[in-house]
Amino acid sequence: xxxxxxxxxxxxxxxxxxxxxxxxxxxxxxxxxxxxxxxxxxxxxxxxxxxxxxxxxxxxxxxxxxxxxxxxxxxxxxxxxxxxxxxxxxxxxxxxxxxxxxxxxxxxxxxxxxxxxxxxxxxxxxxxxxxxxxxxxxxxxxxxxxxxxxxxxxxxxxxxxxxxxxxxxxxxxxxxxxxxxxxxxxxxxxxxxxxxxxxxxxxxxxxxxxxxxxxxxxxxxxxxxxxxxxxxxxxxxxxxxxxxxxxxxxxxxxxxxxxxxxxxxxxxxxxxxxxxxxxxxxxxxxxxxxxxxxxxxxxxxxxxxxxxxxxxxxxxxxxxxxxxxxxxxxxxxxxxxxxxxxxxxxxxxxxxxxxxxxxxxxxxxxxxxxxxxxxxxxxxxxxxxxxxxxxxxxxxxxxxxxxxxxxxxxxxxxxxxxxxxxxxxxxxxxxxxxxxxxxxxxxxxxxxxxxxxxxxxxxxxxxxxxxxxxxxxxxxxxxxxxxxxxxxxxxxxxxxxxxxxxxxxxxxxxxxxxxxxxxxxxxxxxxxxxxxxxxxxxxxxxxxxxxxxxxxxxxxxxxxxxxxxxxxxxxxxxxxxxxxxxxxxxxxxxxxxxxxxxxxxxxxxxx
Ligand code: M6R
Numbered sequence: 001x002x003x004x005x006x007x008x009x010x011x012x013x014x015x016x017x018x019x020x021x022x023x024x025x026x027x028x029x030x031x032x033x034x035x036x037x038x039x040x041x042x043x044x045x046x047x048x049x050x051x052x053x054x055x056x057x058x059x060x061x062x063x064x065x066x067x068x069x070x071x072x073x074x075x076x077x078x079x080x081x082x083x084x085x086x087x088x089x090x091x092x093x094x095x096x097x098x099x100x101x102x103x104x105x106x107x108x109x110x111x112x113x114x115x116x117x118x119x120x121x122x123x124x125x126x127x128x129x130x131x132x133x134x135x136x137x138x139x140x141x142x143x144x145x146x147x148x149x150x151x152x153x154x155x156x157x158x159x160x161x162x163x164x165x166x167x168x169x170x171x172x173x174x175x176x177x178x179x180x181x182x183x184x185x186x187x188x189x190x191x192x193x194x195x196x197x198x199x200x201x202x203x204x205x206x207x208x209x210x211x212x213x214x215x216x217x218x219x220x221x222x223x224x225x226x227x228x229x230x231x232x233x234x235x236x237x238x239x240x241x242x243x244x245x246x247x248x249x250x251x252x253x254x255x256x257x258x259x260x261x262x263x264x265x266x267x268x269x270x271x272x273x274x275x276x277x278x279x280x281x282x283x284x285x286x287x288x289x290x291x292x293x294x295x296x297x298x299x300x301x302x303x304x305x306x307x308x309x310x311x312x313x314x315x316x317x318x319x320x321x322x323x324x325x326x327x328x329x330x331x332x333x334x335x336x337x338x339x340x341x342x343x344x345x346x347x348x349x350x351x352x353x354x355x356x357x358x359x360x361x362x363x364x365x366x367x368x369x370x371x372x373x374x375x376x377x378x379x380x381x382x383x384x385x386x387x388x389x390x391x392x393x394x395x396x397x398x399x400x401x402x403x404x405x406x407x408x409x410x411x412x413x414x415x416x417x418x419x420x421x422x423x424x425x426x427x428x429x430x431x432x433x434x435x436x437x438x439x440x441x442x443x444x445x446x447x448x449x450x451x452x453x454x455x456x457x458x459x460x461x462x463x464x465x466x467x468x469x470x471x472x473x474x475x476x477x478x479x480x481x482x483x484x485x486x487x488x489x490x491x492x493x494x495x496x497x498x499x500x501x502x503x504x505x506x507x508x509x510x511x512x513x514x515x516x517x518x519x520x521x522x523x524x525x526x527x528x529x530x531x532x533x534x535x536x537x538x539x540x541x542x543x544x545x546x547x548x549x550x551x552x553x554x555x556x557x558x559x560x561x562x563x564x565x566x567x568x569x570x571x572x573x574x575x576x577x578x579x580x581x582x583x584x585x586x587x588x589x590x591x592x593x594x595x596x597x598x599x600x601x602x603x604x605x606x607x
Contacts, residue, residue, distance in 0.1 A: 002076075002086070002098040003027040004177075005194045006069040006158040008168040009185025009215050013068035014058065016187060020194035021051050021072050026243050027190065028074030028394035030377065031085035034058070035094045036065030037165045042094050046085040066215070067165060069158040071096035075376035076391050077104070078121030088125040090116065090132035092162040097124035098190055099154035099175035100391060102268030105280075107150065127151060131159065141212055144169050148210070148223050153267060158188055168213045171223075172205040174263070179203045179211055179218065181232055186213050192235055193242035200235040248588070250595045251397035251488070255580050256447055259440040261392040261402040262573065265409040266436060275429025276420045277413035285386045288368055290421050292342045295322040296367070298330050298358045299346040300604070302400040302483060306407035307346050308476035309572045313411055317432070317569065318418035327358040337365040344370045344414070348395060348403035349603040350378025359383050372410050374403050388414070397595045398602050399487050401580045404480065405443070408573045412436055415569070435567045439574070442564040446577045449561070453578050456543055456559045457585030463514050464491060467505065468579070469498040470518035471528050477572045478518055481579030488587035488594045498531035506534060514541040516582065518575045521547045522568045532558075545578050 003024025007013040017034055032054045033046035043062040047053040051072065071086035077100070078084040086096040101107075104123035107130060112118070116129045130150060134143035140161045148155075154174035161167065170177055170188050180187040180195030180202050187195045188211075192202060203220070205211060209228055211220045220228040237246055247253040269278045282289065295314055297307035307324040314322045325335075327345070331354060337343070343362035347355050350373040359369050359380065371380045371387030374395070381387060392406035412432065420429050460466075466485060470478035479495030486493055496505055498517065509515070515535050519528040529552060535542055542558045547565045554560075561578045587594045 002074050003072040003190045003194070004069070004096045004098050004156055004158050005190070006096075006168050006170065006188040007185070008067045008166075008213055009182065010066055011185060013065050014063040016198070017068050017070040018051065018055060019197065020187065020189055021054075021070050023193040023239065023243070024072050024190060025051060026394075026396055027072065029072045030075055030080030031082065032070070032072045033085045033087050033096075034068060034070040035087040035160065036063060036068040037160055037162075038064045039165050042089070042160060042162055044087050044089060044094060046082050046087075048080060048082050048085065067160060067168060069094070069096045069160055069168070074394055076100055076389065077123045080377045084120045084122050086124060088120065088122065088128045090125070090128040092135065093128050093132045093159060095124070095128050095131070095157055095159040097127060098156045099173075100264060100267050101126060101151055101155065102153040103151070123153075127155070127157065140164050140167065141169065144171065144210060145223050145225060154264065156190060166214050169210060170205065170213065171210040173207045174260070177205045179205065179213070181218070184216055186218060188213070191242065191245060192237060193239060196235065196237060196239055196242045201232050202235055203230045203232050249397065249584075251399055251401060251584055254395055254397055254402045255577070255584065257393065257402045258405050258577065259444040259447075261406045262409050262443060263440045264391040264393070265406045266413070267391070269413055270433045270437065272430060272433060274420075275416070275426040275433060277417040277433070279388055279413060279417050281388045282370070282386050282417065285368060285370070289342065289418065292340050292368065293320065294341045295320050295344060296335070296337070296341060296362070297322065297324040297344045297346060298327040298355060298362070300327050300352050300354055302404050302480055303346040303348060303407060305476045305480040305483070306404055306411060307344075308479070309408055309473060310344070310346070310411035310414070312473050313415035313569055314418060317415045317424055317428070318422055320418060320422075327352065327354040330358040331361050335361065335365065337362060337367040339366045339368070341367040342370060343367045344372060345380055345384060346372045346407055347380050348374045348390075348400055348407075350375040350380040351603045351605050352380070353605050356380055356383060372407055374406070398597055398600050399484060399583070399594065405573050405576055408576070409436070409439070412569060432567060432569060435570055439566065439570055442566060442574055443577055445564050446574065450581060453561055453581040454585045456561065457582045458589050459559065460514055460543065461489070461586045461589040463512065465508070465513050466491060466493040467501070467513070467515040468493055468495045469501065469515055469531060470575070471498045471524040472522070473568055473572050474518040474520070474575055477575045477579065478516075480576060481516060481583070484580055484583035485586060487597050487600060488583045488592065489590055490592065490598070491586065498528050501531055501534060506538065509535055509538040509540040511539040511541060514543065516543045516545070516579070519544050519546045519550070519553070520563065520571050520575065521549050521565065522571060525550070543582075545575055
């Protein structure tokens, strides 16, 4: 996730853009850049690291202009280097981009054949060249429309043209973009936080729309040139609320980001025809992956629990023996590995010290190492032999939410990839992938049920102990649910396989010790029903998360949260959502700072 900002008007654009970048820094930064039109030409300046580094490079000469665009980068394609930083230019065109272009490689190949040469590894530079190519035939506006029709993926773009010092064009598809409407000036940005200091009158572009903005006016059209009538809205947010898009906490915003984050994890990675996952990051090790006979997943905390789900997925669908281990244990054991073992490290931050040390140990023993990492260019991404990026965007809240469901999504793709290299049929591959494509929508359906989950959370916020129970694919999710409520609400909670209750833990159950039970209608549903009965027989209060097709569970006996149905392998992505919301609302009800829980850090870079 990157941040873009643009200005057109009468004022000094540079100052406004730099302030805007600062406000967007929370969206992640590894580099930044700015392009200003001084009336004659466009001057671009870029820098790695913090925005202050960019400011230091700005001189009287390169910072003049009343039209400009700027970008704070959070790498998705290509390392966080200066050359990969935005703005990107081709001929007369200069642009900034937030999003992911799915077909950039094919577009790039075609453009190279036409004589274009590229400086960066980014998908974004391709769009600049594509528009420049169209600009040979068309005017600025039509060349943007024509180029965009060829682009597949997510984008919010702000584009300027050397020969048009009074025009800013912005385009949107699946990445956020807001136009701030001032008095003879416009500020555009990825979100309102960069705009709110200048105006609270905004227009939100919808997917497939572009706006042609001059210092005095703006017109919104579709990519196919149909005029659009847009409603201007008044924002009542302050700066802080704008960063969180109006949500009270980053954690809640990130929970709500999940339909997009899951979509971004899937984007460009599905080959439906062949029922195969396209994982470009594994191309270099594809051959070796065909001969591996053992998988070990190493990770910590929430990432450990996604690893546990991965174990079930890979064993069931790829038929490869899989183990999951806490990285902090793995590094001190004498793990038995060889060249036929692949070690998959899962880490949101890519900087977790235990996971990093475990990777080094695995490499020393000759295993192939892969990373499932959210932060591009992070230590784990660099240390592993190959890997897959989540593209979930930066997670600001200490408690991991969207990175977790994104990891589950990537693990599903890995299971299909390894499965299709082996015995999985094309039909099965297609089935999983087509259901996976529906998951973002199913997640948004659960989020619509937030009020009901909040009510249940408030009812249970007084308890000091919880069991979280699940079976098979949902056992790791129960563990993750328990971790979430520990972190956010400071409540003692244990995640258990529901079948294990009778072997001891049930001794703790009474009316003061509630249980949250994951019981979707799946292959182990009947078994989970027995666990529910055992708990109720001991006066234990129960919150049940289940699918609507169950007939045995009734709301007069239990607090029930209904979730949509999907394939069993995909159910963990669905069941995780209500548990995140439960933890969030119990935590806020108890008055905690859920974004920065006590004693915890976002990135654990020490042992
Ligand atoms: O960045 P990583 O995924 O490697 O981090 C691992 C854990 O430290 C992390 O998941 C931690 O458990 C979070 N606070 C969970 O919400």
